[in-house]
Amino acid sequence: MPLIEMMDIKKDYYLGETVVHALKGIDMTIDKGEFVAVWGPSGSGKTTLLNLIGAIDEPSEGQLLIEGREVARLSDNIRTELRNDSIGFIFQGFNLIPVLSSLENVMLPLEISGIPLSGARDEAKRRLDEVGLSDYVNHRPDKMSGGQQQRVAIARALVTKPSLVIADEPTANLDSDTSRNIIGLMRNLNKKEKTTFIFSTHDQRLLNKVERLVRLEDGRILNGGDKK
Numbered sequence: 001m002p003l004i005e006m007m008d009i010k011k012d013y014y015l016g017e018t019v020v021h022a023l024k025g026i027d028m029t030i031d032k033g034e035f036v037a038v039w040g041p042s043g044s045g046k047t048t049l050l051n052l053i054g055a056i057d058e059p060s061e062g063q064l065l066i067e068g069r070e071v072a073r074l075s076d077n078i079r080t081e082l083r084n085d086s087i088g089f090i091f092q093g094f095n096l097i098p099v100l101s102s103l104e105n106v107m108l109p110l111e112i113s114g115i116p117l118s119g120a121r122d123e124a125k126r127r128l129d130e131v132g133l134s135d136y137v138n139h140r141p142d143k144m145s146g147g148q149q150q151r152v153a154i155a156r157a158l159v160t161k162p163s164l165v166i167a168d169e170p171t172a173n174l175d176s177d178t179s180r181n182i183i184g185l186m187r188n189l190n191k192k193e194k195t196t197f198i199f200s201t202h203d204q205r206l207l208n209k210v211e212r213l214v215r216l217e218d219g220r221i222l223n224g225g226d227k228k
Contacts, residue, residue, distance in 0.1 A: 001067070001068050002029040002030060002031050002032075002065075003030050003031055003032045003034075003066070003067060003163075003164065003196055004028070004029065004030040004053055004064075004065070004066060004198075005028075005029050005063070005064070005065040006026050006027060006028045006029070006052075006053075006062065006063075006064050006065075007027055007062055007063040007064075008025050008026070008027060008061065008062040008063070009023055009025070009026040009027075009028075009052065009059045009061070009062035009063075009064060010023055010024060010025055010026075010059060010060050010061040010062055011023040011045075011048050011052065011057070011059050011060050011219075012060045021219055022045045022048040022219055023045050023048055023049060023052075023059070023219045023220075024218070024219040024220050025062070025220065026049065026062070026219075026220070026221055026225070027221070027225055027226075028214065028221060028225040028226070029225075029226055030053075030196065030198065031196075032163070032194060032196055033190065033194040033195075033196055034196055034197075034198075034211060034212060035186075035187065035190045035196075035197050035209070035210050035211045035212070036196075036197065036198050036199065036210060036211070036212045036213075036214060037198075037199045037200075037201050037206060037207055037210040037212070037213050037214065038050070038198065038199065038200050038201075038214045038216055039200070039201060039202065039207060039213060039214070039215060039216070040215055040216035040217045040222075041217065044216045044217050044218060044219065045216055045218075045219040046168075046200040046216055047092075047168055047200060049200075049216065050166050050168055050198065050200055052064055052071075053066075053164075053166060053198060054083065054087055054089060054166045055071050055074075055079045055082055055083055055087070056083070058071055058072050059072070066082065067086075084109065084112055084113060084160075085113065085160070085162075086162055086163050086164060087162050087163075087164045087165070087166060088156075088157035088158055088159075088160060088162035088164070088165040088166070089157055089165075089166055089167075090150075090153050090154055090157045090165065090166070090167035090168065090170045091153060091168055092168040092169045092172065094141070094146075094149045094150060094152070094153045095153065096141045096149055096152055096153060096156075097141075098140065098141050098142060099140070100140065101137065101138050101139060101140055102128060102133060102136050102137055102138075102139055102140075102141075102144065102148075102152045102155075103121070103124050103125065103128065103137040103138065105141075105152055105156055106124035106127055106128060106152060106155045106156045106159050107120045107121060107124040107159075108156070109156060109159055109160050110123060110124065110159060110160060113160060123159055124155070124159055125137060127155035127156075127158055127159045128151075128152070128155050130155065130158075130185055131151040131152075131154055131155045131181075131182065131185070132151065132178065132181065133148060133151055133152065133155070136148060136152075146173040147173045147174050147175060147178060149173075150170070150171075150172070150173040150174060151174070151178070151182070154167075154170060154182060154186075158185075158186075158189065161193065161195075162195065163194075163195065163196060164195070164196045164197075164198070165186070165189075165195060165196070165197045165198070166198050167186075167197065167198070167199045167200070167201075168199075168200045169199075169200055169201055169202070169203070170182070170186075170199060170201070170206070171183065171201065171203045171205065171206055172201075172202075172203065176205070179203070179205055179206075180205065183205060183206055183209055187209055212224055
């Protein structure tokens, strides 16, 4: 059974009397353990597609299944549980909580899941060390660079050991060395733990490492929608 199934997915946004057709009939399947990049020009619908796959939004038309469950039929509580337990998000805007330290930001998903404080702290420290931020555990976001905040966001996405990680431009704010390390970390998790990764990216360094490229343009998939 595929992890993700999208059948004739359409997504419209209404801006006053104007209708924006962000996605125009998407058909795509993604299996467990894939390492996939969605790429295309700005405005092609990449972020909209990721938001649907992450159950943050729902389609205007069509059918979206995650692990065989139709997202539109799930209650808000079940969707929240799905996102908390099974999906890690790396947002382009970081979405860190400004009053919390990097350690507290990374601990938060574990605490929400009911992990004891000591265990959550140890796992958060381990993930921050993996992304090269062991010296910044007590720093708040406003005391960190954009690249450092991005690494906190990556550590937070990985800390719950999700089965699916959705990443919107995960290496956009990173220097070349850090980018290579982060890509290596994510590829290692993909191979060893069979974590599925779905990226939106323009970064050729990341595009060179993925197993499958999904080309999106004007809300339509040009190629890569089905695994070959």
